[in-house]
Amino acid sequence: MSGGDPTDTFRQEAQELLEQLEQILLDLARTPDNPELVDSTFRALHTIKGSGSMFGFEEVAGFTHHVESAFDLVRKGKVAMTAALADIALAGKDHIRNLIERPESADAAAGQAILARLEATVGGHGAATETKATEIPAAAAPEAAKAHWHVHFRLPEHALATGTNPLLLIDELRSLGTATVTPLLDKVPPLEALVATECTIGWDIELQTEKPKSAIEDVFLFVMDEMDLRIEEIAAPKPAAAPAPAPVVAAPPKPAAKPAKTAAEVLKSGSSIRVPAERLDNLMDRVGELVIAQSRLKQIAAASQDGEFKSISEEIERLALELRDTTMGVRMVPIAQLFGRFRRLVHDLAVELGKEISLTTSGEETELDKTVIERLNDPLVHLIRNSIDHGLESPEQRQATGKSAQGHIHLSARHTGDKVLISISDDGKGLDRARIRARAEENGLVAPGAQMSDSELFQVIFQPGFSTAQAVTNLSGRGVGMDVVKRTLDALRGSIDIASTPGTGTEITLRLPLTLAIIDGLLVRVGQGRYVIPLSAVEECVELPHEEEGRASGRNFLNIRGDLVPFLRLREMFNATTPPDKYQKVVVVSANDMRVGLVVDQVIGDHQTVIKSLSKLHKGVGTFSGATILGDGTVALILEITHLVARGQRERTMKLAS
Amino acid sequence: MAKTILSVDDSASIRQMVKLTLSGAGYDVIQANDGAEGLEKAKGAKVDMVMTDLNMPVMNGLALIKELRKLPAYQGVPILFLTTESDAGIKSEAKAAGATGWITKPFQQDQLIAVVKKVLG
C-alpha cells in the first residue's frame, strides 16, 4: 500500500465510502429519526469533499459540499430529516460516483437538478455557501524597497506547553530579511522561581525586509490571538503604535510558505552562475575546517566565565551551521538529470535487443550531493543494462508466460531519515538462484551446502570473479562489473540490496547517506575513548537501570515502554579498562527497523561531525565508519550503526541458543 | 536525527499522501486511522510532531489533542490539526484543547511541508 498512488487510493476509498453511504441513506429513508445515521452521513460526505479537493476532483468537492451542508443543517437540528431528503441524497451519491468514475460522461444538468431539489428541501437556512475560492498566497509579490520594521512579541506563559517554539518564530522572521534580535528578560523570574516550561522571555526584533507586513504577521499566524504582538514600521512618516494583540488578520489563513530548499529558491529568482566543481570542493573543505575550529571555540567558551565571549561563540556557532547548511545545499541537485539520461538509454537498448520496454520514474525531485550523482551514473547504467539484457524477456517469451509483451522498468528515488534510497525494479524473469548458486560454488565463493538466505546469496554477485552471463554480451561485460558497482557504493558509504522473485521480477535498492561530509553526531564516552554516534540513528537516551549492571553477560535486554530492546556493552566491546561511571547510559539507536541499545559511560552532547575517512589500513574494522577531529584536537571514531546492530542481533541469537 | 511525525486521519488516501510528502521531505512518518489508535501509537513511540484530522470515528481529533496534552511526554510537542473551513470556532476550540497550529484542507504537498517546517523546524 505504501507504494501506491494516493489518487488511486482516493478512488478506491471513495467507492467504499459511497457504498457505505448508500446503505446508511437507505436506512435513513426508513428510520429518519436516527441522529447517529445523520452524523455518519455528514462525516462520509465531509471526508469525500475534503479528499476530493486534495486530489484534484474539484467538481466532486463542489457538488458534495452542498449535500454536506444540507446534512450539517440536519444534524444541527435546523432542518428535519425526512425520507425525501434521504432520496435526494441517494441521487446525489450516484452523481458523485459518476463524477469520480466516469467524469467525462457525468451529466452536469442532472447534478444541477439534484442540487435544486436539495435547495428546495432545506433552503432558506443560509445553507449553500459557495465552495471557498482557491486561496491566494498570503505573501504578496515582494516590494522593491526594503522597509524597516520593529517587531515586539511576547508569548503567553503556557505557549511552550502547547508546542509553540519561539525560536522557530524568530528563525522564520530571519528568513524574511535581515534581523537583529534582542531578548527581553525583564519578566524572567529569579532562578529559584524559574519554571522551565514557562515562557517568560519577550523579544524585540529589528527587521529589514522587502516583504509586506502580512508576511511578518503570517509568522505569528498560529499564536496571533493570545500573544502580545506589535509590528511597527520604523522611519515611516507616522508609525501607528498599535498596542496589545493585533487583531486576527483578514488574509486567508495559509501559512507563509517558507522556502523548503534554499538552493531551489536561488534558482527560481532567475539568476544562477556556473561554478567549477573544484571551487565548491574547496569551499566545502574550508567549511569543514571552520566547523572543527568552531567546536574548539565552543569548548573553550563553555569553560569561560566571560559572557560576551560566550555570546560571540554562540553567534559564530549559529553562523557556522548556517554556512554548513547553505553550502551543503549548493551541492544538492535533483536526481532528475540522471533519470533523464536513462530514458534514451532504455530506448536505444530496447531497439537494439528487440524488446519492448517502458520506463517509469518517481521521485525525480529527490536531491543528492552533486558528486554522488556523478559517481552513480556508471553503476546505475550497468544495473539498468543488466536488467534489460538479462532480466527482461523478449515480447514472445513474456507473452508465453502470460505477461504483457511490454516489459517495465521503474526507477525511484526518495529520502528516508538520513538516507537516500534509489531503486531499480523490473518485471522480468527474476534472478536464477540455482545458476547463481552453482557459479558461486564453482568459483569457490560459497561452500557447497552452506545455508544462505536469498539476499545473502545475491550479495555474492558483487564479489570480484563472479559472472553468470553465458556469453559476455556486448552490453554488460564491458569492464563495469557488479564488483565495480559495489566498490563505487562502498566508496560512497552506501549499500546495495537485491530482492527477486522468479518469474515476476527483480528490485535492486541502493542506500546512500545524504551527505558525505558533515553530519550531526552525538558524542559519547566509553572508558577513556570518545566516540560519535550519527544523530540520525539515535532514537533516545535512557539510563541503564542498576539491576542490569549486575547481570554481567546475562540477559542483555531493556524494557522500554513495553518493547524488549537488546543492548551492547560498548565498554566490553572496546576493552575499556578505566572504572565504569556510576550511572551508565544507554543510547538507543535504530537501523534496518531494528533497535539496539549502546551502553556508554557518558553522553557528552551534540557534535558537528566532519567526517574523515579511515585509512585503508583500518578499512576492515566494520565497527567504525570513519573518524572525526574533536574540538581539542583528538581523534574520535564514528560508530557504524548497521554493523553494531547486526552484531548485537548475532550475539543475542547466540546467547539465546546457548 | 530524522524527526518523527504521527499522522492521524481516517482517510487512507490522505494518510498516503501525507506519508509520501513528508517522508520525501526527510521525516519519518507513523500513521493511525483514528484518535484511539493515534493515542496508542503516540504512547508507544517517540514522536516529534502530531498531525491529526478532526472528524474521525472512535475518538475524534479534539479528544485526541486533549488526551495527548495530558501525557507528560507530549508537553511541548507541536500538534497540528486539519480543518476544512476557515472556521474560527473550530480553531479556537482546538487551540483551547492544546493544539499548536492548523493546516487547511485541501492542501498541496508544498503547503504541507511549509507548515510542518514552521512548527517543527
Next chain:
Amino acid sequence: MAIWQGKRSLEVLTLTLQGEKFALEASRVQEILDLVNVTEVPGGPAFLNGLVNVRGKVVPLADLRLKFEMAPTPPTIDTRIVVINVLLEGEMTTVGLLADKVHEVTEMPAEVLEDTPKIGMRWRPEFIRCIGKHSGDFIAVLDIDRIFDEGDRGAVAGQTNVPAQDAA
C-alpha cells in the same frame, strides 16, 4: 630476502626502537611530530592500534615494536611520531610510526650497504631492505612497504627457531 642493488647511496632517517637502531628511506618521511593524543581503535590490527591527528588529517599510528616482538614501553620525552608515506595496493597512504628516539637524516653511501643476510638475522628478512654500517652500528633499513603490506599484517617480524619455515 631483499637484494640491494646498491649502486647509489641512500638518504635515510635513523631511529631507535627499544635500543635497536633502524633506518627509513628519507624520501618517504613526511614529517616528525612530538607525541600527541592517540585514539585507540578497538578491533583494529594490534600493531596499528591507534589514530592521530596530523594537521587535520586522521592518520593511523603503527607501533613497530609489536611487529618486531619487542615489549612496548611507556613513552618518554624522546618518543616521536614519524609520519611516512607507504605504498599500499598501488596507492600512497599516510601512516605514523612510533619511535623511541629519532636521530638524524643522513646519507649511507653505497659501499656500506649490503644485502640482507638470509639467516642469522634477528628480524624477518622480508621486512628489511638492506643493512649498512653507520657510526659503528649495523643499521637495518626497513622495507616499510612490505611491513604494511596486507599479507603480513598479522605476521610478526621476529624469526622463530624453526628453520626454513616460510610465511603462510
